[in-house]
Amino acid sequence: MAHSVAEPVPTIAPLSPPSPPPTDRPLHTLPAPFTTSNLQLLAQGAEALVYKTTFLTPNTPCVVKYRPPKPYRHPILDKRLTKARLLAEARVLVRAGREGVSVPRVLGADWEGGWLVLSWVGGGSVRQVLDGWAERVKRGEQKAEQALMDGEILDLMRRIGRCVGRLHDIGISHGDLTTSNIMLQSPSQESGPQPPLGGEITLIDFGLASHITPNSADEEGAVDLYVLERAFAATHPAAEPLFQEVLKAYSESWKGAKSVMKRLEDVRLRGRKRSMLG
Amino acid sequence: MALVRTFRLPHLEDYPVQVALFKNVTNATFLRSQLLAANPDFDYAFLDATMILSPLPLLLTTSLTLQAYLSSTLRTRTPHSELVFRLHPNNNIGESYRKFGISDTTTHLIAIKLSLPPTEVTNESVSKHLAEVVEGESVPIGDEGEELGLWADVAKIRKIYKLNDGGKGRAKGKREVAVNGGARVRDEKKEMESVIMGIMVLKGT
Numbered sequence: 001m002a003h004s005v006a007e008p009v010p011t012i013a014p015l016s017p018p019s020p021p022p023t024d025r026p027l028h029t030l031p032a033p034f035t036t037s038n039l040q041l042l043a044q045g046a047e048a049l050v051y052k053t054t055f056l057t058p059n060t061p062c063v064v065k066y067r068p069p070k071p072y073r074h075p076i077l078d079k080r081l082t083k084a085r086l087l088a089e090a091r092v093l094v095r096a097g098r099e100g101v102s103v104p105r106v107l108g109a110d111w112e113g114g115w116l117v118l119s120w121v122g123g124g125s126v127r128q129v130l131d132g133w134a135e136r137v138k139r140g141e142q143k144a145e146q147a148l149m150d151g152e153i154l155d156l157m158r159r160i161g162r163c164v165g166r167l168h169d170i171g172i173s174h175g176d177l178t179t180s181n182i183m184l185q186s187p188s189q190e191s192g193p194q195p196p197l198g199g200e201i202t203l204i205d206f207g208l209a210s211h212i213t214p215n216s217a218d219e220e221g222a223v224d225l226y227v228l229e230r231a232f233a234a235t236h237p238a239a240e241p242l243f244q245e246v247l248k249a250y251s252e253s254w255k256g257a258k259s260v261m262k263r264l265e266d267v268r269l270r271g272r273k274r275s276m277l278g
Numbered sequence: 279m280a281l282v283r284t285f286r287l288p289h290l291e292d293y294p295v296q297v298a299l300f301k302n303v304t305n306a307t308f309l310r311s312q313l314l315a316a317n318p319d320f321d322y323a324f325l326d327a328t329m330i331l332s333p334l335p336l337l338l339t340t341s342l343t344l345q346a347y348l349s350s351t352l353r354t355r356t357p358h359s360e361l362v363f364r365l366h367p368n369n370n371i372g373e374s375y376r377k378f379g380i381s382d383t384t385t386h387l388i389a390i391k392l393s394l395p396p397t398e399v400t401n402e403s404v405s406k407h408l409a410e411v412v413e414g415e416s417v418p419i420g421d422e423g424e425e426l427g428l429w430a431d432v433a434k435i436r437k438i439y440k441l442n443d444g445g446k447g448r449a450k451g452k453r454e455v456a457v458n459g460g461a462r463v464r465d466e467k468k469e470m471e472s473v474i475m476g477i478m479v480l481k482g483t
Contacts, residue, residue, distance in 0.1 A: 053288065
């Protein structure tokens, strides 16, 4: 008698997600007039899909920020929230552009369709610069102190500090100020692994930005700085002194900076969220 | 034949836009009267070229107009009037025509014709018709369309969009130059363009 072949272990049927509730807005399909041709997905966040394409002329590169409908929300609420958030972002960008802070320009929008077109920001992010710098320190090519002597990177930090100060001065808090959202835009070069440090500092992603009301100015400013500080700390321990330079330039950049710096101490102790709700 | 440039906006390729530019126009009064009489042959957006800073804001207006047309959310009676209306920062149609539309004293003229199905509009048909009715010198429009901004009256444009003088000589301006290194010469026209486009997008919200 031959041994019978062992019975295969019964496999569990894969779980299938429940089908999304019906919505009258397109779900992960592109809103008119966009089609998949000539569109390249760059990133997906919790709220928006970001595509690269051209707009107005075939040689104007741009970013399309599309907030797809969230089927778990009531359609009316969903539309309203999407519209309010898109509008808030566009208003902040136009305002900042008017005041001379370097931000992407708004090239088009459709509040009902849920999309916003912004001009393309070339170059690279400060995150890339810091990663490259941290890598060099780690490899021991330069001692950390020596690397700091590198005047160029310190100058970059000072410029970041002044730029953030200017943004707060005109009454805007960024809401998600990380090193990835600070770009170094240079007209000459397209994105490479190491953007030149001399590029123009351009802030991007104002999806969480808001106008500061006078009585929350210190708090919102301090939270911006705190988030940025954490982003620096996450890069490399040696980046800490770099951030000190950012703070130094920030505190001299506008008249409300002193009280923001004071509030930063409190925020450091308790974290980003003030209330225990949400 | 008048020189007509066909623009195809990315993502809106099915709706080509015919644009012609004229200088030394002498019969603006006639053209305006035809518009007022709503003569269907004169269904154009006739713009005063001194109010157009550069091609991008004009193309943005066109794209906003097409979007409004396609989603049936026009705020004026025809697509061409919508185009004139969208240029103005306020919500007053008559005012938009007075400021941006053709007036009796207009000498530099931009004529825009949208091709909206089912009516077929070709470069040739527009060119032929405009050559017959516009008394003026046709100006060719290059690839970038820079010619559209040749006669921009910057002071007038600043006034209508309520732009300040670029922060020159003010404390704000000085500080802001310091933000990005100082040596950088700011492209003033480009900044105006950005703000104007932002205002257009945010209009009516």
